[in-house]
Amino acid sequence: xxxxxxxxxxxxxxxxxxxxxxxxxxxxxxxxxxxxxxxxxxxxxxxxxxxxxxxxxxxxxxxxxxxxxxxxxxxxxxxxxxxxxxxxxxxxxxxxxxxxxxxxxxxxxxxxxxxxxxxxxxxxxxxxxxxxxxxxxxxxxxxxxxxxxxxxxxxxxxxxxxxxxxxxxxxxxxxxxxxxxxxxxxxxxxxxxxxxxxxxxxxxxxxxxxxxxxxxxxxxxxxxxxxxxxxxxxxxxxxxxxxxxxxxxxxxxxxxxxxxxxxxxxxxxxxxxxxxxxxxxxxxx
Numbered sequence: 001x002x003x004x005x006x007x008x009x010x011x012x013x014x015x016x017x018x019x020x021x022x023x024x025x026x027x028x029x030x031x032x033x034x035x036x037x038x039x040x041x042x043x044x045x046x047x048x049x050x051x052x053x054x055x056x057x058x059x060x061x062x063x064x065x066x067x068x069x070x071x072x073x074x075x076x077x078x079x080x081x082x083x084x085x086x087x088x089x090x091x092x093x094x095x096x097x098x099x100x101x102x103x104x105x106x107x108x109x110x111x112x113x114x115x116x117x118x119x120x121x122x123x124x125x126x127x128x129x130x131x132x133x134x135x136x137x138x139x140x141x142x143x144x145x146x147x148x149x150x151x152x153x154x155x156x157x158x159x160x161x162x163x164x165x166x167x168x169x170x171x172x173x174x175x176x177x178x179x180x181x182x183x184x185x186x187x188x189x190x191x192x193x194x195x196x197x198x199x200x201x202x203x204x205x206x207x208x209x210x211x212x213x214x215x216x217x218x219x220x221x222x223x224x225x226x227x228x229x230x231x232x233x234x235x236x237x238x239x240x241x242x243x244x245x246x247x248x249x250x251x252x253x254x255x256x257x258x259x260x261x262x263x264x265x266x267x268x269x270x271x272x273x274x275x276x277x278x279x280x281x282x283x284x285x
Contacts, residue, residue: 013055100159101123127186159281162259165249168246184219220237
């Protein structure tokens with residue numbers, strides 16, 4: 001088994017089909033099929049379930065994918081370590097909570113990409129727990145998350161403070177009515193849930209009706225329509241409030257405290273591309 005085998009296996013696992021993997025790798029489809037069959041023969045175990053829906057990993061395949069991801073990431077890091085001192089280049093996979101992506105990360109990455117055009121930058125959004133796990137598992141090089149984060153496998157840098165606020169339908173400020181409606185969050189395990197529950201207890205509400213409701217835009221639309229209320233960073237809803245789409249209700253301290261930071265893997269070689277991003281992030285404004 002060599003790095004080429006693992007790269008092909010990883011591509012088929014990620015894409016879910018031989019044809020899509022061949023396209024992604026710019027390989028001939030028959031070559032990908034042959035290499036997967038040879039790898040299965042060498043390991044004497046099937047790595048994929050084959051069906052009309054595509055290629056699904058077997059338990060053995062899922063185990064191998066974890067190792068393949070780590071090995072290929074280490075090989076990439078080894079190449080980058082040998083090139084220390086050269087201009088940042090290669091892939092940079094960054095994650096972000098949605099509320100920080102447009103306000104903070106987009107203008108920063110515009111500066112970064114202009115300075116380092118040889119870096120291929122990609123962005124995914126998600127919840128804090130999900131993004132932390134992706135960094136730990138080397139699926140992402142780093143991520144903007146709600147903090148603080150204290151984890152043995154992660155470095156954490158505070159980026160900025162924000163304010164958690166309650167957003168409600170314009171003109172409706174009867175809290176007893178508003179709190180009877182669902183609390184709209186990005187995900188059921190949203191970072192703000194504990195703060196929401198603690199705040200609502202001070203308002204006499206003992207149970208929290210949570211509704212998972214997609215993106216920032218759909219949450220704001222849901223609040224505007226009276227479907228529910230939400231707790232979000234002030235920076236992410238200020239424009240909607242200025243347009244009259246929602247009203248903002250300030251929360252008392254400590255329920256309003258909110259911190260955003262950047263996480264990346266602890267105790268491992270940092271590529272030039274990631275190091276350059278960390279340097280930009282730590283430059284005082």
